[in-house]
Amino acid sequence: MSNETNYDQMYSQSRRTALPSGTEAPDFSLRSTPDQWLSLSEFRGQPLIIAFYPADWSPVCGDQMALYNEILPEFQKLGAKLVGISVDGAWCHAAFAKDRKLHFPLLADFEPKGAVARSYGAYREKDGVSERALFVINADGLVHWSYVSPVGVNPGAAGILSALEELQPKKEAAAVS
Amino acid sequence: MRPELLERLTVPVSKRDHILGPADTSAILLEYGDYECPACGAAHPLVKAILESVGDRLRFAFRHFPLSNVHPHAERAAEAAEAAGAQGGFWEMHDLLFENQDALDYDDLAEYAAMLGLDASRLIREIMANAYAGRVREDFSSGLRSGVNGTPTFFINGVRYDGPRALEPMLAALAYAGGW
Numbered sequence: 534m535s536n537e538t539n540y541d542q543m544y545s546q547s548r549r550t551a552l553p554s555g556t557e558a559p560d561f562s563l564r565s566t567p568d569q570w571l572s573l574s575e576f577r578g579q580p581l582i583i584a585f586y587p588a589d590w591s592p593v594c595g596d597q598m599a600l601y602n603e604i605l606p607e608f609q610k611l612g613a614k615l616v617g618i619s620v621d622g623a624w625c626h627a628a629f630a631k632d633r634k635l636h637f638p639l640l641a642d643f644e645p646k647g648a649v650a651r652s653y654g655a656y657r658e659k660d661g662v663s664e665r666a667l668f669v670i671n672a673d674g675l676v677h678w679s680y681v682s683p684v685g686v687n688p689g690a691a692g693i694l695s696a697l698e699e700l701q702p703k704k705e706a707a708a709v710s
Numbered sequence: 711m712r713p714e715l716l717e718r719l720t721v722p723v724s725k726r727d728h729i730l731g732p733a734d735t736s737a738i739l740l741e742y743g744d745y746e747c748p749a750c751g752a753a754h755p756l757v758k759a760i761l762e763s764v765g766d767r768l769r770f771a772f773r774h775f776p777l778s779n780v781h782p783h784a785e786r787a788a789e790a791a792e793a794a795g796a797q798g799g800f801w802e803m804h805d806l807l808f809e810n811q812d813a814l815d816y817d818d819l820a821e822y823a824a825m826l827g828l829d830a831s832r833l834i835r836e837i838m839a840n841a842y843a844g845r846v847r848e849d850f851s852s853g854l855r856s857g858v859n860g861t862p863t864f865f866i867n868g869v870r871y872d873g874p875r876a877l878e879p880m881l882a883a884l885a886y887a888g889g890w
Contacts, residue, residue, distance in 0.1 A: 596860045602779050604854060634779045689859035 550654035551666055551679045558583075558670045559652040563640035564623040571616065571638055573674070580613040580677070580700050581670040582693055585655050587662040587684060589621045589629035589639070597665070597687045602635050604690050611697040613669075616640055620647050620662055655681060669696040717870035721852035723771045728800050730761065731769035737888030739880075740771045740865040742853045745788060745807040746781035746814060750862045752875075754808040759877050760884070768884060772804060773849035775861050783814035785846065790819045792842035793833045799826045 552558070562572040573581070586597060601608075601615060608615055617639045621629070626639040642649045642663065650656040650663035657664055667688055669678040678696035682688035723729065723738050741757065743750040761770055774791070776784035787807050794803035806822045807814065816834055823830035836842065853863070857870050864871040864880075867887040873879045884890075 599777055599780050600859055603777050603850075607851065607854065636779075687859040689857050690854050691857050694855060 551664070551681045552654050552668070552676050554676055554678060556676045558668065558674050558676050559649070560674075561640075561649040561652070563618065563642060563649060565616075565638040565640055566627060567623045571640060573670070576614055576670070577674055578672050580611070580672060580697055582608065582613055582615040582697075583653075583668040583670065584615065584617045585650055585653065585663040585666040585668075586617060586619050587657075587660070587665060588619055589625050597689075598635060599633060600687070600690060602633065602637065605636055607690075607694065608697070611694070611701065613697050618642050618649060618663065620650070653679075657684075667693060669693060669700070671700055717857040717872075719852075719865045719868040719870075720855045722868060723769070727771045727773065728795060728804075729769050729771045730801060731765060732767070735767050735769045735888070736890070737764075737767065737884045738769045738771065738865075738867055739884060740773065740868075742773050742775040742849070742858045742861060742863045742865075744774070744776045744781055744784045744861045745791070746784040746811055747777065747861045748811065749860075751808055751811045753862045754805075756875060756877060756880070760880060763877070763881060764884060764890075767888065767890065773853060774846045775850055775853045775858055775863070776846065777861065785843075786816075786819070786837055787814045788846045788849075789837045789840070789842045790814075790822075790833065792845055793836040794823060794826065794828055796836070796842075797828045797833070799823075799828050802826045803828075 558573060560573045562570050565571040584597070584601060598617060605615065615637045617637065619639070620642050622643045623641045626641055630639055647656045647661070647663060653666065653668060655664040655666035665682040665684050665688060667680045667682070668676055671677040677700060678692070680688060680692050719740065723740055739760065757770065761768070774788035776788045778785045791800055791803045791807060794800055803822060803826060806825070810818065819837065820830040820834050823833040856865070866883050871880070871883055873883060
């Protein structure tokens, strides 16, 4: 949980610079495994959750990614896909995903380092890692919701779920519990 | 604007829940937990101590939040508690599960059921048929929407408790919430 002495430091300017609702989500193409690539454009037509996180293996990230791993069925029910992005390389991601049995892709924002996080206004220059930032991209590729969490705090899933529910077609919204 | 941190309980404690304590109290402590999670195991004696101290004016409720990918026995254990509950032994099983976190195979669960005088074969049959999977899922979903990001997570009168997991601060928070 939060380290109270550093609480102020954990908040950063990205709380203001993260791309807001309505912005077009910058396209990217990143390695998802040592020999495969994933692009934002491949997710057109369905909601996409992008979870930027500072680093593989760090305790809070682990908890956060473990939580999302557990909730994948809920995200799927809402028609959404999930990707995690950090500056770690593809081999590091592969080891982390295997160890934690993650069932969603981790993308390597590795070269040029942090370029994608920067384009979303979610990069911590001082630390050389991305923020713990969440984006829900709608089917048309626009940012529907974004949130930057204090780095040491697991932002959970409640905000993501509300955002995804807002994107449901009206008729179905009532049926999704 | 949506509030940035949603940390209020979205599904209030009600008759559907497993609740310990007097029928009507000014303070309700709710835990979302996972029987295979070591941190929940560590919090179990703390909850016991709280109940010992103020159990006469407090209600305690427990909901399941099994992280099955990390804890392969957690879902089964949660269903075992529910299956025991169907035979009137939820809290007894709850205690046994937390006290034996590293022994949650079917054999172990059957043994605990027998120890409690429950019908062990019915309990195992119900777990294998996933009779209570829906109920466990309901708990899990309500946690997700209430800001349960890991386990254990406590709520006091519907507000997430983010303070230290220790007796004194929790008693103070309960006393404050309960107006004691």
